[in-house]
Structures are given as structure tokens and as C-alpha cells.
Amino acid sequence: MTRILVIEDDPIIGEMLTLYLNEEQFTVQRVETARDGFQALFSFAPDVILLDLILPDAQGPELCAEFRRQTDLPLIVISMKTAVADRIQAISAGADDYLVKPFSMQELKVRIGAVLRRSQAASAPRRLQEAETSAGQAESTGITLDLERRTLLRDGKSVETTFSEYEIMKLFVEHPGKVYTREELINAVRGIDSFVNDRAIDVHVTNLRRKLEDNPKQPQYIKTVWGVGYKFVR
Structure with missing residues (x-):
């Protein structure tokens, strides 16, 4: 229960x-x-x-x-x-x-x-297997996921994230190169029946860039696709 x-x-x-x-x-x-x-x-x-x-x-x-x-x-x-x-x-x-x-x-x-x-x-076996595979593909960036501990890693070091930041990053790592609209990220993080807006997604992405990018103002990994949304680049 x-x-x-x-x-x-x-x-x-x-x-x-x-x-x-x-x-x-x-x-x-x-x-x-x-x-x-x-x-x-x-x-x-x-x-x-x-x-x-x-x-x-x-x-x-x-x-x-x-x-x-x-x-x-x-x-x-x-x-x-x-x-x-x-x-x-x-x-x-x-x-x-x-x-x-x-x-x-x-x-x-x-x-x-x-x-x-x-x-x-996040802990479902099927999702775990998919994410582990994608995490291995993302190793060239030094960004990986520890699914069992729900932890984001940069160069082997743990990066503190919120629940939503982790979910966004897990989606990016699972599908590198895919462009996500803000609406798709909203639905992936919380579901269509739960409140969040475009501005909140932008805040989460900004926070992730600060934690992962060498230069957050010129991001290497989390790219903005102007007029559409964001994508993760290995």
C-alpha cells in the first residue's frame, strides 16, 4: 500500500x-x-x-x-x-x-x-537495461548514469540532481541526438496530467548545464535547438 x-x-x-x-x-x-x-x-x-x-x-x-x-x-x-x-x-x-x-x-x-x-x-528492469546501454554509448562525454542509485555521473564523479533534473538527463542519455520539445520534456518528467510549464523546463536545463558543462554559456552537451527545444550531444 x-x-x-x-x-x-x-x-x-x-x-x-x-x-x-x-x-x-x-x-x-x-x-x-x-x-x-x-x-x-x-x-x-x-x-x-x-x-x-x-x-x-x-x-x-x-x-x-x-x-x-x-x-x-x-x-x-x-x-x-x-x-x-x-x-x-x-x-x-x-x-x-x-x-x-x-x-x-x-x-x-x-x-x-x-x-x-x-x-x-525509473527502476523498471526494461528501462534499466535500455538506459545502461545508452549510458555506455554516452561514455565519450564522461556523462553516465548509475540506475540502481539514481545518480548522474560526470567523469566518474556523482553530480547532485533533483528528481526532475535526473529524469530529463536520463531521457537525454537514452536518446542522444534526439531533439525534444519543451512539451515532450514536460510530459516525460511529470506526465500530461501534472502542472509544470516551459519556464520550469528551461530552469532545469540551465541548472543541468551549470552542473555538467565546462562553460554553461557555450554548452557542449545539452544544446538548444532554437524554436524547438533541446538535445543531448555525445
Whole structure:
């Protein structure tokens, strides 16, 4: 049974989420502080995290970034903030999805399913075999993937990535030379039923270039195809 960690200090919203998710056959633990949330990562061992970014002991994108440093589990932000800038900040900090309160419980269930599909697909045996083959083809660039540890490597050294950055890079390495539109990257990372926009993809690519390229302003590996999208060059 899928385990959901709800980190939400509002008692009404927290109770509503807990009741609904229990009815949908999820196992749920709810906590009200960031500190308790970090502890629950180990004591509860969730499959998905629902995170409110305004908690009594921490708030903002930095909170999201700290959870991402602690785990690569699918992370969905639930927030009252509606501005596009807030969404971009959260996703750039490591969130895999963003829901604005109040939201449909059915939509929440769909988005949980979407992030789980992306996470589970990463460890599927067939995908593992394909990615290992493609990773070997990409060795000329020094960029490889360790699928078992979900780690991106540059010249044998681990490169820290968010969940979404890793998924984008895995897609690139599996299909070197293929041009991907931003819409295709959105769908590959999160699924068509989950929120993310073109700007967020650009942010992820910019971050990957900073981590992988010798000169991010003149990228050698992750190329922009003007008017279309991006491609990975070995």
C-alpha cells in the first residue's frame, strides 16, 4: 500500500487530506512541522511527500530544497500561493509538482499517481537495461548514469540532481541526438496530467548545464535547438 507523508499544519486541511487519502486506500501519516517531517522520512518511510511550504518552524523554497537534499522521493508542494513565480521557485528547489489550495481531491489523487509512475518507471528492469546501454554509448562525454542509485555521473564523479533534473538527463542519455520539445520534456518528467510549464523546463536545463558543462554559456552537451527545444550531444 502506498504511503503518503502529509506535512501540513492547518488542522482542517490536514484532517481533510488524511481522511480522503485513507478512503482511497493510501497509508497516511500527518505531521505539522518540518522537524517532524524530516524525522518521518526515516520512521514512516513514505512513498510520496505532500509538503506545505508555510510551517511553524520553516517556510519557503528553502524548505523544499532541504527536503530534496534529504531524499529523492516524489515531492508535491501544496500551497496557498498562486503566483507563477512561486511555482517556479518550488519546482526549481526540487518539487516534482505544485498544487494550489483549495484543490480537487480527485486531482490530487491523479497527481500522486503521476509522480509515482515517473518514480517507479525509473527502476523498471526494461528501462534499466535500455538506459545502461545508452549510458555506455554516452561514455565519450564522461556523462553516465548509475540506475540502481539514481545518480548522474560526470567523469566518474556523482553530480547532485533533483528528481526532475535526473529524469530529463536520463531521457537525454537514452536518446542522444534526439531533439525534444519543451512539451515532450514536460510530459516525460511529470506526465500530461501534472502542472509544470516551459519556464520550469528551461530552469532545469540551465541548472543541468551549470552542473555538467565546462562553460554553461557555450554548452557542449545539452544544446538548444532554437524554436524547438533541446538535445543531448555525445
